[in-house]
Amino acid sequence: MQFNRAYDLKLYLCMNQQRAIIQHNNEDLMRIKLIVLLIIILPLFSLGSEVPIHFNADRNAYFGDLHVHTRNSSDAYIFNVRATPDDAYRYSKGETIQHTLGTPIRLHGPPLDFTAVTDHAELLGVLPAMADPNNKMSKLSFAKGIQSQDRKKVVAAFLSIIKDSRQKGNSSEVRNLNVIGSAWQETIESAERHNLPGTFTTFVGYEYSSAPDNQNLHRNVIFRTANVPDIPFSSIESNNPEDLWKWLDKIRANDMDALAIPHNSNVSNGLMFQRTDWSGRPLDAKYAQLRMRNEPLVEVTQVKGTSETHPLLSPNDEWASFELYDNLIATSQVTKKSGGFVREAYKFGLEYQNRSGFNPFKFGLIGSTDSHNAGGAIEEKYYFSKAGSLDGTAELRGSVPSSLNKRFGGADATDTFLQWGASGLTGIWAEENTRESLFVAMKRKETFATSGTRIRVRFFAGLSFADDMLNDPHLISMAYKTGVPMGSDLNGKGQRQPSFIVWATQDINSAKLQRIQIIKGWLKDGKSYEKVYDVACSDGLAVDSNTHRCPDNNASVNLNDCSFSANSGASELKTHWRDPDFNAHQHAFYYVRVLENPTCRWSTWDAVKNNTKPVSGIEKTIQERAWTSPIWYMPQV
Template sequence: MKQAVLSLLATTILSGAAFANASLGYAVDENEVTIGKDVQYSPYLHQSYPDRVFWGDTHLHTSYSTDAGMIGNRLGPDEALRFAKGQAVISSTGIRGRLIRPLDFLVIADHAENLGLSPMIEESNPELLKDPAGKEFHDLVKSGQGWEAYQIWKKAGGELRDPMPNPELQAMAWNQIIDYVDQHNQPGVFTAFHGFEWTSTPDLRNMHRVVIFRDDAEAARKVVPMTIFDSIDPEKLWDYMEMYEQTTGGKALAIPHGGNLSQGLMFAVETFEGEPLTAEYAERRMRWEPIYEATQMKGDGEAHPALSTDDEFADYYTWDKGDFGLNPKLPEMLPHEYARSALKLGLEQHAKLGANPFKFGMIGATDSHTSLAGTREENYFGKFSGTEPGSEARFHDLVSQDLREGGDGSLDVYHWETLASGLAGVWAKENTRAALWDAMKRKEVYATTGTRMLVRVFAGWDFEADEVHRPDFARQGYARGVPMGGDLSSAPEGSAPRFMVRALRDPDGANLDRVQIVKGWLDADGASKERIYDIAVSDGREIGPDGRATEPVGDTVDIENASYTNTVGNAVLGAYWEDPDFDPSQMAFYYVRVLEIPTPTWIAYDEKVFGKGDAPEEALRKHQERAYTSPIWFTPG
């Protein structure tokens, strides 16, 4: 028997040596290999579905953004990328910082408007000094009047007047960023995307989008970023991206964010020009804007308590005072500002137009202007460099100021109201621009408020209850259903959508409280509805007949010591769920929300490290971090 095995091994080595030793001159065709030819032993030969979550920030600003560099940020794209890759970096105020674990990808999303102005001032760039406004900004900053220079620049932008209409300056800065991004891009290890932020803010209402290119430096160099001086209409941005694709053969997408500051514009049911939506508009919007940034530092944008009155978790870092300080919020604006209500509006518009303009997936991002993509509460470097840890302005810096003539301050929003959110989780096969961008395009992504919990969901028609525990859970999910971001239709007679969900806590974070499915649908009268179902809860708590667990999870937070323990909650939660209220004639969407147990916020950590500051009593010192998956949609027939 031993001799037979040795002979078999020798035959295998001789016949297959070329695969490992082609340089030695062996030439053996794979068809000559006999072992395993008829029976494929390895089950992974043709596995092609996404099998990893990659973590990243799609919205980070460096000193090349004028509203960062002109007010204290000294770190450029190089430092931002090194920090994201896990290296220690010294912040603009001299504080050493490092991530607990590296990110997998990053988008340098600097504002397109007068890109790179601050670094050009710093180096006394000759081309900048040729421009009258550029020289004025330069001289003011160099004489110690940087804040005055920033206010002049900001006023021009508010008037949609380009103070430096010199395309050479923009191209110079754009190409510098491209160089840094390409230097740090390491396919398979770390992905650095080319991108920018288009900063449309009509009447100080937020309409911002981050544009991300799938392509390499050669394609990105063929264009320069579009600015608000070109147009403030999102449809013109889509024209720009279409031009980019036609010119370069590349691909682009845009990610809207900050709907809570848009005064109802972000998910309006009319165009920017005030025209009714059309099917063409809906299809075009979803082509260019497949995902939405649902959570970031300037408030969480998943749901609003006034819109979701039965959701006890809806009031999470709610910013609803107004826009950027000019217009107060009106109740009728809210449905057009939050992700959940927008998804419901999308169903209504689909019924009316035959296409859904708000059929988006969800991610999180930081929108940090410090160059430091930190999203953990104990490692929060603030929104701006002036609010970095230990700074005097840490709590009471105005992120948004009441700018009304005779304003009473009711539109002021302070830094203590920010949160350390958020991150994008992307399901892909490999860490490359193409794989990650394609996952965003197909919406196989989810948002977290900064935690790195793993969440996966599949919907189909024939899953069984015990299959959520199968080791090949994902293989079955892809083979017989659809993942987050997917579509179901043509329900088999008598069937309802069946969901398999798994959630795993952040290995460096908190246990899980519960897994929920948020459902939205159109009723028989065409009105949109919503309902939340708890489908898995920790610690043996019960889910009632109404689909809700009323008993809250335990709370181990010690605010004074900014600590907690994982002695409550579960590390893993999984669930099978079949929609008990399914009507095959009604359009619907379903997304998963996962909540962690209570943990301290950055304010509690700050007070522990630096001593009690002047954060007000109403500032949150503990909260429950969360994740939101992209929806799965059902469309009849």
């Protein structure tokens, strides 16, 4: 018998107790009491372990970090980071953890909705094993340096380990697959422990760390479920990302679905979006299909800079110079710009689509932190940087005067650290906060990136949106029904002109919104172009129809205490926009950029807290922002 109401249970209890009394059968009475007790207790255990999952057909915005490192990453370990995957998930859920320099770190805003620990696969867990006297790895010659208290010896040993693993591959004694497999199992088990469907989602993941000649081609690999291979595919197996994609195809055939997300294209020396494959051949449809099947997203912003665009590539974009990082990682070599930024890659993609019928650069956008502290420093006011003991104080990262002479990979450490930013986060529009719903949303590219704040932004395009649709209480469901969301294709029909719905709301813990922009790229006579349109202004201001710019809303920042304008800006901006330069025969992409009012950059906050002037040569303020995945307009053939 099943019980659906407390009343039914009480009635059953009374009836059976009366029956037992009448029969004067003590044995039956005891049996009945035991059954009733079990009926009462067992559902309580069940209810205590389950969280109701709230499904929303119009989808919710979930914020998270898909790029976090712990002690199991070899570089994090030499930064003296000892935090575990469990610590990383605790941090994301709003708990306080310890920074390696002894200070407590935590999120000062709401907890995150999802996180992936993505430790480097190449030497996963190897350095902690070398430091463990109970592990046979501690007996290797390399281990003596790792165990040393002399930082120079630690770094020298680390570089020797990297060199040996690169030269010898899996035959290197430091590539102990038992140790790597054990650390991988720790990663999986931690994700499983902390996954709470409906409340907090974890993804099993890792980082594939290809960087030939320090040219960054790193990818984070995010799995759909906890059904994953025994050992992750790394750059030890192959530096060629195409081999990673083929491996992903192979394991997907065995019900192990995953996607790869490249990051820091800005320091790839132009390789991330180059127009040839690994062997130097021109890109073809087969390459495009392989890449897009396995790599639907790109991480556009993180601590090591933002990869949207560059002033040299977008000279007419006044906001292009945002959190730029100029050098190849751990070198003083300036990286090439072309081939390293997503807006230009989108333009390349249009050219391929028009000329050859395929697009190898049709990806959506996310942001993440790349924290090596097990928790991301996404808040300017509470910034603790990225690299453990190397940059965990204002003096170490150069934002206040220092007498220390530090070097990092051939460059002044303070110059390197000052270019790093308090960024970023991934936004996902999904029906519910579960692995399945979030993963499917990532595959369809209904994602957006932020520089660290929780700006929410919707973006739709359609050919038949009603003029008065913007104020309809069913706006979102209508937009889904009659249009397409961010990350989608909009197929043209003859000369019909599309229109666009954009809706952004502020992060209540940050500054108000200043403007919404739509960035357009298009083809004309086989050549690609770009243009930035302001489409919504705060403070009742209107877009100038000639310049396509909002007037200045006079938002300001007091650099003495980092207070900012409270009376300017908007908590919400919403608009229905039509492209004044639309041509139905031209391939085009459109994506949204939302700008907040200016606030203090983390380096200025450091100066204020230490009662000194902000360091020169670095922007003193920042306009936090969000970027949506594009919508691609496809002309009717």
